[in-house]
Amino acid sequence: MAKVVNIDKCFEKFNDTYSPKIIGELNGQYVMVVKLEGDKCPWHTHKNEDEMFYVLEGILDIYENKKKITANAGEFYIVYQGKEHRVVPRGHVKLLLFEPAGISHTGSVKSEITKSRFDRLDV
Amino acid sequence: MAKVVNIDKCFEKFNDTYSPKIIGELNGQYVMVVKLEGDKCPWHTHKNEDEMFYVLEGILDIYENKKKITANAGEFYIVYQGKEHRVVPRGHVKLLLFEPAGISHTGSVKSEITKSRFDRLDV
Numbered sequence: 001m002a003k004v005v006n007i008d009k010c011f012e013k014f015n016d017t018y019s020p021k022i023i024g025e026l027n028g029q030y031v032m033v034v035k036l037e038g039d040k041c042p043w044h045t046h047k048n049e050d051e052m053f054y055v056l057e058g059i060l061d062i063y064e065n066k067k068k069i070t071a072n073a074g075e076f077y078i079v080y081q082g083k084e085h086r087v088v089p090r091g092h093v094k095l096l097l098f099e100p101a102g103i104s105h106t107g108s109v110k111s112e113i114t115k116s117r118f119d120r121l122d123v
Numbered sequence: 124m125a126k127v128v129n130i131d132k133c134f135e136k137f138n139d140t141y142s143p144k145i146i147g148e149l150n151g152q153y154v155m156v157v158k159l160e161g162d163k164c165p166w167h168t169h170k171n172e173d174e175m176f177y178v179l180e181g182i183l184d185i186y187e188n189k190k191k192i193t194a195n196a197g198e199f200y201i202v203y204q205g206k207e208h209r210v211v212p213r214g215h216v217k218l219l220l221f222e223p224a225g226i227s228h229t230g231s232v233k234s235e236i237t238k239s240r241f242d243r244l245d246v
Contacts (some may be wrong), residue, residue: 002187002206006198026173026201027223029152050149064125075129078149083125098221100150 005123007033007056011094013121018113020097020105021121032097032118036060036089044107045084051099052078058093062086128246130156130179134217136244141236143220143228144244155220155241159183159212167230168207174222175201181216185209 010023010033017037024031036058043063053060054076062069062077064085071077079085106114133146133156140160147154159181166186176183177199185192185200187208194200202208229237 002192002201002203004192004194004198004200006195008197024175024199024201026175026203026221027152029150029221031175031199031221052147052149052154069125069127071127072129074131075127076147076154077127078125078147080125080149098149098152098154 003123007096010121010123011035014119019115019119021119023121023123025101028101030097030099030101030103030118032099033121034095034097036087036093036095037091039088040111040113041086041088042106042109042111042113043084043086044109046079046081046103046107048081049100049103050078050080051103052076052097053087054096054098056094056096059090060093060095061088061090063088126246130219133244133246134158137242142238142242144242146244146246148224151224152221153224153226153241155222156244157218157220159210159216159218160214162211163234163236164209164211165229165232165234165236166207166209167232169202169204169226169230171204172223172226173201173203174226175199175220176210177219177221179217179219182213183216183218184211184213186211 020032020034055071143155143157
């Protein structure tokens with residue numbers, strides 16, 4: 001249903017990390033929020049999906065192939081399909097994610113953070 | 124090309140209003156920023172595209188069919204395909220937009236703000 005979504009309020013509704021929550025869906029894409037803490041994201045690749053990491057709070061290091069990219073609050077970075085990557089938060093990080101509905105967030109890699117499907121937040 | 128995009132800095136690079144600037148592209152979708160000021164947006168409909176308005180600064184009134192929705196900074200609203208709508212900023216408003224690449228921002232309606240294509244910002 002169409003409604004106004006307050007992003008700060010979304011973050012108040014959950015505390016688990018590495019578990020993206022769907023807060024909007026449009027044109028076959030999910031808008032999601034996620035909290036990250038700790039170095040838990042494995043190297044993985046999305047064959048067919050580009051992935052946007054928009055940092056709302058904190059600092060995120062993104063490792064992509066041999067590069068290291070740092071995104072601060074108010075900055076985003078797009079990892080394009082086929083690029084092997086992993087992300088490491090410095091302390092606690094809040095992200096807005098934009099990616100195709102049905103994406104597996106750790107690609108074909110299964111790890112402790114892998115979810116079979118994303119939660120939908122009651123926004 | 125993949126790079127870190129600082130959204131505040133994007134807004135420093137232009138002053139025209141009602142002229143969305145592409146700052147990212149993924150999965151066939153544009154990420155754009157736009158400044159709005161004045162009541163200039165005509166009623167229009169996107170037949171096949173959903174449109175996300177994410178308010179970064181200011182207050183945006185969205186008229187959709189017979190409803191009026193108000194989105195404040197830190198809030199977003201998705202106008203789904205087929206819904207006739209217009210937006211009216213209260214004062215000066217900064218938005219982040221997500222919508223399919225190739226969308227016409229005023230649908231099939233031509234008005235003073237209609238662009239044949241969007242500018243791409245050198246981010």
